[in-house]
Amino acid sequence: ISGDANEDQILTAAVAYMGRPVMLMRVLNDLYYLFRYENNAHVPRALSIVLDAMDQHLGEKHIQISGSATLFYIVKGKEKANIGIRLKRRIITALLVGMEAHLGDDTMMRNGCLTLCQFKIPTDVLFEYERVVLILLNGVADVNQEGFVQRIAIYLLNSLACQVDGVQKRFLGDHGAIGKMLNLISDRLERRVCDDVLEVAWSTMWNVTDETPQNCLKFLENRGMEYFLACLKNFPDKEELLRNMMGLLGNVAEVQELRPQLMNQLFLSVFYELLDSSSDGIEVSYNAAGVLAHMASDGPEAWTVKEPAREAVLNRVASAVARWDLHAERNINYRSFEPILSLLSAHHTPQCQHWAVWALANLTTVYPDKYCSLVEAEGGIRLLNELLLHDAPYPCIKALARRVISNCERHLAPAEPAAPPPDPEVPCMEN
Structure with missing residues (x-):
C-alpha cells in the first residue's frame, strides 16, 4: 500500500517510485513537509531513501532541491546526535555533488549551504575540503546569486579559512579567494555600503593570509592596499571593519620581503x-x-x-x-x-x-x-x-x-x- 496519508505510506511510495523521477519528486515533497511540520518515527529509513534518490537522480534539479531541503531538517533534528561519521560523510558528499551539478540554482545553493551550516566546520567537511572550497567560492563570486547565498557562502568560507593549516590556506589563495573577496569589497565601495559581507570579506582575507606569504603577496598584487585606503576613507567609524583590515595588514607586515611594498x-x-x-x-x-x-x-x-x-x-x-x-x-x-x-x-x-x-x-x-x-x-x-x-x-x-x-x-x-x-x-x- 502506498500513498501520502502517513509516514509509512510516503516511504513505501518513495521506494516504489525510485525509478520514476516525476512521481518520486512528488513523494519527496510530501516527505519534506512531513519532516518540516511533524515528528517522524523512521528517520534512518527516510534518510536512506532521500540519499538514494539524490544519488540516482543527480541531473533532476527538483529532486536535488527537495532532497537537500529534507536533509536540512533531518540533520537539524533531534536525531542529529545519532548520525555516525560514515553516514554524516555520505550526507555531506550528497549535498556537495548536488550543489556541483546545479551551481547556478539559487535554491539548491541556499539549501546546501544552510545544511552544511548544521555540521561542525571545518572538522566535518575536511574530507571534502577542496570540493567545498570550490563550491563556496563559486557561491561568493556569482553576481547572479541572491544576496543570501553570497552571505552564507562567505561565512562558511571564513569559518573554514580560520581553522585550517597552511596547505589549505594556500589552496584557497590558489583558487582565487583573495581576488573574489576584493571583488565583493569593490562592489560594496561602489554602492557605498558597509555590511556584514564587507566585514567578513576582510576577515576571510585576514585568515587566509595568516602565516601564508603567498596569499599576502596575492593581496598586494590585487591592489589590496587601494581597497584598504578606500574602505578607511568611506567607512572610518566601522570598528569591526578596521580591526579586520589591520589584522590582515599585520600578516602582510610579518613577511620581510613584502615590507618594502608597505x-x-x-x-x-x-x-x-x-x-x-x-x-x-x-x-x-x-x-x-x-x-x-x-x-x-x-x-x-x-x-x-x-x-x-x-x-x-x-x-x-x-x-x-x-x-x-x-x-x-x-x-x-x-x-x-x-x-x-x-x-x-x-x-x-x-x-x-x-x-x-x-x-x-x-x-x-x-x-x-x-x-x-x-x-x-x-x-x-x-x-x-x-x-x-x-x-x-x-x-x-x-x-x-x-x-x-x-x-x-x-x-x-x-x-x-x-x-x-x-x-x-x-x-x-x-x-
Whole structure:
C-alpha cells in the first residue's frame, strides 16, 4: 500500500517510485513537509531513501532541491546526535555533488549551504575540503546569486579559512579567494555600503593570509592596499571593519620581503595615525603598532621615507604600548608566536621589542592555558632570557619579559597555588 496519508505510506511510495523521477519528486515533497511540520518515527529509513534518490537522480534539479531541503531538517533534528561519521560523510558528499551539478540554482545553493551550516566546520567537511572550497567560492563570486547565498557562502568560507593549516590556506589563495573577496569589497565601495559581507570579506582575507606569504603577496598584487585606503576613507567609524583590515595588514607586515611594498608615505601615515585609535578596544592600535614594529625591525636603512620620521613613529609606538591594559581580553588568535619572537632580537630598535614582549605578557597573563605552552614550545623562554642579559632594552621591556617568564614558569609547573605576579612597576616609556 502506498500513498501520502502517513509516514509509512510516503516511504513505501518513495521506494516504489525510485525509478520514476516525476512521481518520486512528488513523494519527496510530501516527505519534506512531513519532516518540516511533524515528528517522524523512521528517520534512518527516510534518510536512506532521500540519499538514494539524490544519488540516482543527480541531473533532476527538483529532486536535488527537495532532497537537500529534507536533509536540512533531518540533520537539524533531534536525531542529529545519532548520525555516525560514515553516514554524516555520505550526507555531506550528497549535498556537495548536488550543489556541483546545479551551481547556478539559487535554491539548491541556499539549501546546501544552510545544511552544511548544521555540521561542525571545518572538522566535518575536511574530507571534502577542496570540493567545498570550490563550491563556496563559486557561491561568493556569482553576481547572479541572491544576496543570501553570497552571505552564507562567505561565512562558511571564513569559518573554514580560520581553522585550517597552511596547505589549505594556500589552496584557497590558489583558487582565487583573495581576488573574489576584493571583488565583493569593490562592489560594496561602489554602492557605498558597509555590511556584514564587507566585514567578513576582510576577515576571510585576514585568515587566509595568516602565516601564508603567498596569499599576502596575492593581496598586494590585487591592489589590496587601494581597497584598504578606500574602505578607511568611506567607512572610518566601522570598528569591526578596521580591526579586520589591520589584522590582515599585520600578516602582510610579518613577511620581510613584502615590507618594502608597505614603505610608502601614505600607508605609513595611516598606520601612524591609527596608533592612537581606540577602535575595538586596543585591537586597531595593537595591529598598527605591530605593522610598524615589523617594518622598523629591518633597521634604519630600510626606512626610506622622510615623513613620518622613523624616530617619531617609534616614540608613538612606545607611547601606545604603554597605554594598553595588560589584562585586556583580546579578539585575536595566534597559532604561532614566531613572528613576534623574531622581534625580540631587534636590539637596534627596542620599541620593536617593547611591542613584542607586551603582546607575550598580555596573552600569557590573560590566556595562560592557551599561550604559555606555545611560548615554551617555540623557544620563547630562551629568547626572553637572552633579552634580559642585553643592555639595549629599556627597563619596561625587561619587566614585561620577566612577567612572561614567570607566567610560563607558574603555568608549566603548577605545584602549589601561587599569587599572581605584580604588574611591571617601571613606567613603560623609552629611556
